[in-house]
Amino acid sequence: MTGLLIVIGLIALLLSGIPIFAALLLTGSAVLFFAEGSIESVADTVFAHLNSPVLLTIPLFILMAQLMIRSGAVDDLFQMANTLIGHVKGGIGVATILSCTIFAAISGSSVATAVSIGQTAIPQMKRYGFPERSALGLVAAGGTLGILIPPSGPMILYAVVANASIGALFLAGIIPGLLLALVFAVFCLISARRSGDIDRAPFPGWKAVLAAMNKSIWALLMPPVVMGGIYFGIFTATEAAAVGCLYALLVGLLVYRNLGLRNLGLCLRDTVLTSLMVFAIIAGAAVFGNAITIIRLPNQISELIVAMNLTPMMFILVVMAMIFVMGMFLESIAIILITTPILLPALIALDIDLIWYGVLLMINLELAMITPPVGMNLFVIKGITGSPLSTVIRGAAPFVLLMIGGMLTIMALPDLATWLPRVAGYRF
Numbered sequence: 171m172t173g174l175l176i177v178i179g180l181i182a183l184l185l186s187g188i189p190i191f192a193a194l195l196l197t198g199s200a201v202l203f204f205a206e207g208s209i210e211s212v213a214d215t216v217f218a219h220l221n222s223p224v225l226l227t228i229p230l231f232i233l234m235a236q237l238m239i240r241s242g243a244v245d246d247l248f249q250m251a252n253t254l255i256g257h258v259k260g261g262i263g264v265a266t267i268l269s270c271t272i273f274a275a276i277s278g279s280s281v282a283t284a285v286s287i288g289q290t291a292i293p294q295m296k297r298y299g300f301p302e303r304s305a306l307g308l309v310a311a312g313g314t315l316g317i318l319i320p321p322s323g324p325m326i327l328y329a330v331v332a333n334a335s336i337g338a339l340f341l342a343g344i345i346p347g348l349l350l351a352l353v354f355a356v357f358c359l360i361s362a363r364r365s366g367d368i369d370r371a372p373f374p375g376w377k378a379v380l381a382a383m384n385k386s387i388w389a390l391l392m393p394p395v396v397m398g399g400i401y402f403g404i405f406t407a408t409e410a411a412a413v414g415c416l417y418a419l420l421v422g423l424l425v426y427r428n429l430g431l432r433n434l435g436l437c438l439r440d441t442v443l444t445s446l447m448v449f450a451i452i453a454g455a456a457v458f459g460n461a462i463t464i465i466r467l468p469n470q471i472s473e474l475i476v477a478m479n480l481t482p483m484m485f486i487l488v489v490m491a492m493i494f495v496m497g498m499f500l501e502s503i504a505i506i507l508i509t510t511p512i513l514l515p516a517l518i519a520l521d522i523d524l525i526w527y528g529v530l531l532m533i534n535l536e537l538a539m540i541t542p543p544v545g546m547n548l549f550v551i552k553g554i555t556g557s558p559l560s561t562v563i564r565g566a567a568p569f570v571l572l573m574i575g576g577m578l579t580i581m582a583l584p585d586l587a588t589w590l591p592r593v594a595g596y597r598f
Contacts, residue, residue, distance in 0.1 A: 172465065176201060180458070180508060181500070190504050191447075194454030201461035212457050219456035220449060223408060224330060229445040230411030231321045234418045235277040236437040241422035241429055243389035244286045246382075247272050250390075252294065253382040257373035260362020262298050263308055264355045266291040270312030271319060271351040275393035278321040280539050284313025284547045288554055298371065304361065306557055307540075307565020310547040311354060311573070314536035317502065319347035320397060321411065323448070324502050324535055325528065331455065331510040334524045336407040337400045338596040342525050342587045343532060344397065349586065350533070350576045357572060388421045401594045448503075455507035462511060472515035482520045486527070486581060489513060490534055497538025501546065505535060525596075526580075529587040533577040540566040 176197065183193035199209045238244075251265035251272075258264070269287050277283055288309040295305035317324050320340035329336040383390070396414045399405045405413060422429035429437075462468060475485060489509075496505050517527055539547040548562045580586055 172467070176462065176467070177508070177512075184500055184504055189450075190501065190507075191450035191454035193504075194451070194458040194507060198454065198457035198459075198461040201465060202457070205461070205465050211460065215456050215460045216453045220453060222330070224326075224336065225449070225452070227321075227326055227336060227408045227411045228323065228448055229441055230408070230415050231278050231323070231326070232444050233437060233441040234321075234411065234414040235279060235282060236440050237415065237418035237422050237429065238276050238389065238392065239282065239286060240433045240437055241418070241426040243276070243386070243421070243426070244269075244273060245290055246386040247389055248287060248290045248294075250382040250386040252371070253374055253379050256371040258359070259370045260359045261370060262291075262295055263300060263304075263358035263362065266295065266308055267312050267351055267355045267358065270309070270315050271348070272390065272393070274313075274316040274319040274347070275321075275397070276389065277316055278323050280313045280316035280536070281546060281550055283316040284309055284550050285554060287312065288551055292551075292555060299365075300362075301365075301565075302557060303561045303565035305565070306551050306555060306562045307567070307569060308354070308358060310540050310545075310551045310562060310566045311569030312351075313547050313550070314539045314573075315347055315351060317536050317539070318343045318350065318529070318532045320344065321407075321414075322532065324506060325532060326407075327448070327452070327503060328506050328510060328528050328531060330452065331459070331507060332514055332524050332528065334528060335591075335596055337410075337594075338525050338591040339528050340397065340400060340407060341591040341594055341596070342529050345586050345590055346529055346533065346576065346580050349579070350536075350573065353572050353576060354569065357568065388425050392417060392421075401590075403595060451503055451507065455511070458507070459511035468512050468515040471512055472519045475516045475520070480520075482522050483581070485516065485520055486522065486530065490530060490577065490581075493531065493534045494537060494541075497534060498541050499544055500538075501544070502535040502538055505538065506531070523584065523588060525591060526584045526587050530577060530580055533573060533580065537570060537573050537577075540570060 180193060180197045183197065184190065199212060202209050202211065248269040251268040252262055255261040255264050266287060269291065270283050273283050273287055292305050292309055296302060320343050322343065325339045325343060326336055329339050392414065395417055396410045399413060400407060400410050493505060493509060517524060539545055542548060542563050548559060548566060551562050552559050
């Protein structure tokens with residue numbers, strides 16, 4: 171009963187509009203006060219959790235994404251994808267998904283992916299006859315790939331809270347992310363063939379294709395450089411983020427040549443602001459996690475689940491259903507930081523692979539980005555297009571079903587998530 175009241179109180183604070191870090195900090199401090207009679211341990215808890223070299227990964231990947239966005243690489247990526255496949259009926263939709271997939275591997279952000287690709291792709295899709303709701307839904311769903319395809323901010327947060335390997339998680343997200351992108355692309359082609367209104371662009375010729383690929387080659391090389399180094403054990407995830415930053419800086423300065431002092435200053439400013447927000451949330455989550463550990467809430471839940479004799483798969487199904495509902499009302503970061511500390515002992519007790527669970531969690535968080543009433547990507551697409559929210563929701567609805575199917579596939583075939591990190595030598 172105590173645990174239920176704590177969770178209800180926390181969710182009520184979050185739904186009231188209070189910042190995530192403040193809700194976590196206030197709830198955790200209140201639990202500590204009633205359990206121990208003081209909140210003296212708060213400062214030590216915050217310092218212990220923030221004093222971690224692993225957290226350097228967050229601002230470095232954020233800076234890497236900012237540098238690539240402001241260098242102008244996004245327009246080149248979409249132009250390359252459209253030149254390559256835009257001549258196929260529905261190909262411009264596939265080009266949008268391809269652009270989202272590549273940019274997700276650069277930005278690590280669903281919102282950044284949806285905004286950056288959407289501004290270029292949505293007008294083009296409408297021009298070639300895509301219904302408005304299909305164009306809006308396609309970009310909203312394609313943008314969610316930023317959560318699953320590494321580098322991913324939510325993946326890093328989950329890894330920190332669950333004490334899991336960031337490198338293993340990054341590699342585990344690659345095949346499921348590409349699988350979802352492929353499913354989206356096939357759905358787009360099938361839908362286009364059933365529609366008589368969608369036109370195809372003329373094939374510009376292989377010379378134009380090669381020229382477009384050559385122009386975007388530096389952006390295309392970034393994911394292999396970052397993830398290839400992790401896969402082959404050349405550097406850790408934190409070192410990969412530093413290498414990615416240096417690569418993005420050199421591309422912006424020497425290739426695109428538009429990263430002047432003003433743009434560099436904006437990149438640094440946005441990186442600092444975003445990083446401070448994330449670190450504040452981590453600090454609040456640390457206090458909340460410490461508080462519920464002191465009152466043994468995670469252990470009690472673990473003991474209850476063991477007593478219920480749930481199989482691991484039954485437990486996963488229940489948890490995924492619960493997180494799906496939470497995703498309709500809460501942001502992905504809040505869901506990670508609320509559920510992971512509570513469920514972790516139960517996951518360990520049931521011998522559930524934390525990397526596999528992490529991938530399932532990321533797909534569920536992707537769903538949260540396009541499910542109303544609080545789907546972030548829905549509001550982002552509405553904001554950049556001015557279209558009615560109901561139109562965006564209708565366009566994204568088919569992709570909700572496709573993503574649920576993808577999540578069930580990863581549940582049934584865990585090797586789709588765990589094979590690549592195991593081949594790379596990770597043991598978990």
